Amino acid sequence: MAFMEALKRTAQDVEAVLEALLPLQGASAPRLVEAMRYAALGQGKRLRPFLVRESTRILGGDDAAALRVGAALEMVHCYSLVHDDLPAMDDDDLRRGRPTCHRAFDEATAILAGDALLTHAFLVLADPATHPDPAVRCALVARLSHDSGHEGMAGGQMLDLLAEHHATHDEAEVLAVQNLKTGALFRFACEAGAILAGAPEEDRERMRAYARDIGLAFQIADDILDVEATAEELGKATGKDAAAGKATFIDLYGLEGARARARDLVESAVSILAPYGDLADNLREAARFIIERRS
Amino acid sequence: MAFMEALKRTAQDVEAVLEALLPLQGASAPRLVEAMRYAALGQGKRLRPFLVRESTRILGGDDAAALRVGAALEMVHCYSLVHDDLPAMDDDDLRRGRPTCHRAFDEATAILAGDALLTHAFLVLADPATHPDPAVRCALVARLSHDSGHEGMAGGQMLDLLAEHHATHDEAEVLAVQNLKTGALFRFACEAGAILAGAPEEDRERMRAYARDIGLAFQIADDILDVEATAEELGKATGKDAAAGKATFIDLYGLEGARARARDLVESAVSILAPYGDLADNLREAARFIIERRS
Numbered sequence: 001m002a003f004m005e006a007l008k009r010t011a012q013d014v015e016a017v018l019e020a021l022l023p024l025q026g027a028s029a030p031r032l033v034e035a036m037r038y039a040a041l042g043q044g045k046r047l048r049p050f051l052v053r054e055s056t057r058i059l060g061g062d063d064a065a066a067l068r069v070g071a072a073l074e075m076v077h078c079y080s081l082v083h084d085d086l087p088a089m090d091d092d093d094l095r096r097g098r099p100t101c102h103r104a105f106d107e108a109t110a111i112l113a114g115d116a117l118l119t120h121a122f123l124v125l126a127d128p129a130t131h132p133d134p135a136v137r138c139a140l141v142a143r144l145s146h147d148s149g150h151e152g153m154a155g156g157q158m159l160d161l162l163a164e165h166h167a168t169h170d171e172a173e174v175l176a177v178q179n180l181k182t183g184a185l186f187r188f189a190c191e192a193g194a195i196l197a198g199a200p201e202e203d204r205e206r207m208r209a210y211a212r213d214i215g216l217a218f219q220i221a222d223d224i225l226d227v228e229a230t231a232e233e234l235g236k237a238t239g240k241d242a243a244a245g246k247a248t249f250i251d252l253y254g255l256e257g258a259r260a261r262a263r264d265l266v267e268s269a270v271s272i273l274a275p276y277g278d279l280a281d282n283l284r285e286a287a288r289f290i291i292e293r294r295s
Numbered sequence: 296m297a298f299m300e301a302l303k304r305t306a307q308d309v310e311a312v313l314e315a316l317l318p319l320q321g322a323s324a325p326r327l328v329e330a331m332r333y334a335a336l337g338q339g340k341r342l343r344p345f346l347v348r349e350s351t352r353i354l355g356g357d358d359a360a361a362l363r364v365g366a367a368l369e370m371v372h373c374y375s376l377v378h379d380d381l382p383a384m385d386d387d388d389l390r391r392g393r394p395t396c397h398r399a400f401d402e403a404t405a406i407l408a409g410d411a412l413l414t415h416a417f418l419v420l421a422d423p424a425t426h427p428d429p430a431v432r433c434a435l436v437a438r439l440s441h442d443s444g445h446e447g448m449a450g451g452q453m454l455d456l457l458a459e460h461h462a463t464h465d466e467a468e469v470l471a472v473q474n475l476k477t478g479a480l481f482r483f484a485c486e487a488g489a490i491l492a493g494a495p496e497e498d499r500e501r502m503r504a505y506a507r508d509i510g511l512a513f514q515i516a517d518d519i520l521d522v523e524a525t526a527e528e529l530g531k532a533t534g535k536d537a538a539a540g541k542a543t544f545i546d547l548y549g550l551e552g553a554r555a556r557a558r559d560l561v562e563s564a565v566s567i568l569a570p571y572g573d574l575a576d577n578l579r580e581a582a583r584f585i586i587e588r589r590s
Contacts, residue, residue, distance in 0.1 A: 115449050119443055119445075123436075135429040137433050145414050150331065158404065
């Protein structure tokens with residue numbers, strides 16, 4: 001299956017780029033770089049870098065640039081996991097089947113490793129090696145900082161923490177949290193391709209719309225997995241949302257309703273890609289994969 | 296005294312810029328923005344923004360641009376204070392005479408507020424409002440991410456944490472920690488003026504050299520204050536370095552030796568500015584102020 005092979009190849013390619021961007025040799029603070037590497041290397045499906053790469057390819061951008069942007073995005077994603085896992089946040093011991101960063105190192109090192117991964121992502125984007133045009137690099141920096149900051153991912157994590165032990169929930173509230181916490185980085189991933197390729201606004205809007213649909217489908221699938229999958233399959237604790245009193249999409253729609261909603265979103269995402277024909281097959285498969293995955 | 300007035304005016308001007316860059320109105324996650332504002336507004340001498348502004352003025356750059364860069368730099372400085380104060384790091388209850396961010400809010404909110412301040416700094420730098428030339432904006436992003444990341448401030452904080460309860464210390468080790476932890480942001484502050492003004496490499500190198508001297512003098516003065524000042528004067532706990540078993544510049548040089556070293560550094564910094572004549576008077580006074588302050 002071409003999609004799974006392409007996903008696997010991207011994971012390998014991103015790994016190589018991350019490895020080169022996070023060298024231990026010559027580090028001023030080796031322990032910090034070890035923790036950054038622990039958090040960023042050797043794991044994950046690299047779905048977000050895959051979306052950067054495919055959106056770039058479809059719109060005619062440069063593949064090496066896409067890999068660097070994907071690596072920067074993955075640094076931001078991994079930093080968010082390290083901080084979300086901290087005792088003061090979700091207090092998780094396991095992530096992708098391994099001890100979380102603060103368990104493998106210590107809390108102070110994990111906080112700093114997250115900070116330094118986030119910081120390094122912007123250095124990678126601002127580097128001329130990412131794109132020859134500084135206007136393109138600035139657009140990437142502005143977009144990623146917006147989408148990962150208080151009006152994006154960090155804002156969503158704040159709302160998610162406040163949602164714990166919250167008596168009432170409505171759909172709008174759960175959607176708003178998801179849209180910031182998970183949705184924002186998916187949107188960046190797909191929009192980055194349009195930015196790298198210098199694509200017109202209509203492509204950019206199409207990529208954002210596709211990302212909105214698959215981002216929401218991804219979160220619904222996560223909620224279903226949290227109920228259905230075993231901790232072994234997920235490599236992290238399950239059933240935590242219910243225990244924390246957080247409203248999930250299953251509370252809103254029921255299990256079958258949530259499945260149906262996720263399927264509808266995938267169909268919508270697939271149809272948005274119609275103008276790109278066969279070129280977008282991998283992105284179509286990615287949308288389906290998002291709700292079919294078991295981890 | 297012209298210098299103190301200029302410092303005070305910059306504090307007011309930076310406050311206004313930060314206020315505009317961190318609006319509570321319309322925030323997606325109001326509690327997060329409240330914590331960011333708590334950490335960034337209404338306090339501090341704003342010494343780093345002052346250095347940005349003065350280096351920009353001397354080299355002929357735009358003042359409004361310097362204020363925005365100063366505000367971005369202050370966001371990074373304030374994020375580092377919020378994270379350094381966390382229980383897993385220095386575990387401080389007081390900062391500038393007020394409860395630290397995690398005491399005023401909670402640990403999770405403080406971690407996220409730090410993350411979001413750091414992230415927002417890069418959005419401010421990448422914004423066309425900061426400078427019309429995207430190459431200049433990219434240079435600022437690259438420099439600030441380098442100087443605040445694992446090869447700069449975050450790396451220095453890691454080394455500083457590892458230095459606790461460390462049996463032997465030598466001068467090179469203490470200098471290396473200082474150079475990263477405090478020195479890097481001072482270097483960025485002064486170099487930013489050269490970047491904004493498009494100044495030639497010799498000005499850039501001169502600004503870096505001035506910043507190296509005053510950054511080290513600042514840290515020596517901090518160690519002296521930690522021994523001599525009262526907690527009331529400093530608005531934070533004193534004597535913590537000795538209690539933590541960290542080597543300070545007083546361990547290395549003795550109290551009188553440390554004072555003499557700081558004075559020498561200030562004289563060196565002042566002499567570096569000779570080519571700029573009267574224009575650099577405020578930077579000369581800033582160097583003297585750094586070792587004469589009582590907080």
